Amino acid sequence: MRSKPYMLALFLLAATVAMGQAEERHTSHADHLEHHFDPKESALRFDDPARDLWQLPDRVIAELNLKSGQIVADIGAGTGYFSVRLAKSNASPKVYAADIEPSMVSYLRERAAREGLPNVIAVQAAADQPNLPEPVDLILVVDTYHHIGDREAYFRKLTTSLTPGGRVAIIDFKADSPEGPPKEFRFPLEQFKSEMGKAGYKLVAQHDFLPRQQFLIFEVAGPSS
Numbered sequence: 264m265r266s267k268p269y270m271l272a273l274f275l276l277a278a279t280v281a282m283g284q285a286e287e288r289h290t291s292h293a294d295h296l297e298h299h300f301d302p303k304e305s306a307l308r309f310d311d312p313a314r315d316l317w318q319l320p321d322r323v324i325a326e327l328n329l330k331s332g333q334i335v336a337d338i339g340a341g342t343g344y345f346s347v348r349l350a351k352s353n354a355s356p357k358v359y360a361a362d363i364e365p366s367m368v369s370y371l372r373e374r375a376a377r378e379g380l381p382n383v384i385a386v387q388a389a390a391d392q393p394n395l396p397e398p399v400d401l402i403l404v405v406d407t408y409h410h411i412g413d414r415e416a417y418f419r420k421l422t423t424s425l426t427p428g429g430r431v432a433i434i435d436f437k438a439d440s441p442e443g444p445p446k447e448f449r450f451p452l453e454q455f456k457s458e459m460g461k462a463g464y465k466l467v468a469q470h471d472f473l474p475r476q477q478f479l480i481f482e483v484a485g486p487s488s
């Protein structure tokens with residue numbers, strides 16, 4: 264005969280697994296664009312140390328080649344996976360960690376304080392703009408591009424939030440990644456180029472070292488491009 268605490272633990276485990284499966288089912292619907300993220304549940308996934316093996320954050324940050332004094336916006340910062348690493352990197356940039364979820368923004372603010380990072384500033388983003396308080400040298404968009412609604416209008420508006428020569432780095436899931444959004448939200452390179460082109464950007468670099476994600480760098484296209 265099993266003890267009551269044992270049975271309760273078993274029940275809680277089963278309930279947790281079922282909730283996880285429900286979450287997967289939810290994200291497979293076309294409402295993925297408006298998918299809501301809970302900071303505590305998200306932190307388990309976004310900040311899982313196992314992610315580092317395929318996210319290769321140090322290599323990503325090295326490729327971004329930031330200079331001291333530069334300013335970064337991490338749009339869709341989530342729980343701060345990249346914001347915190349960027350803020351701690353050699354260039355020690357000021358990082359605007361913007362997210363649409365108010366609870367995520369609170370989490371980011373608390374995490375920055377907890378980790379002693381005054382150069383991480385949490386920003387409440389809106390659906391159609393990240394509400395950046397000043398122009399930035401780099402906009403980083405990790406696993407968030409596919410959540411943004413009218414991307415052409417969104418990124419066109421953002422051209423005015425970049426310093427001259429500023430860049431937009433987009434990292435998002437490839438079609439064959441073992442994890443990520445439903446297939447219809449995993450875009451081919453041509454779609455990124457086409458949407459960003461219409462928004463006023465040109466592709467200036469494509470990094471191929473991430474096994475699960477595209478890693479693309481765009482700059483504002485000049486009048487002759």
Ligand SMILES: C[S@@+](CC[C@H](N)C(=O)[O-])C[C@H]1O[C@@H](n2cnc3c(N)ncnc32)[C@H](O)[C@@H]1O
Nearest residue numbers: 309339340341344362363364388405406407410
């Ligand atoms: C899949 S998570 C990625 C989090 C983080 N970039 C990372 O790599 O761990 C997507 C995040 O984007 C946020 N988000 C979705 N749409 C957004 C929008 N229009 N503007 C800003 N943040 C958005 C969500 O709240 C969520 O925190």
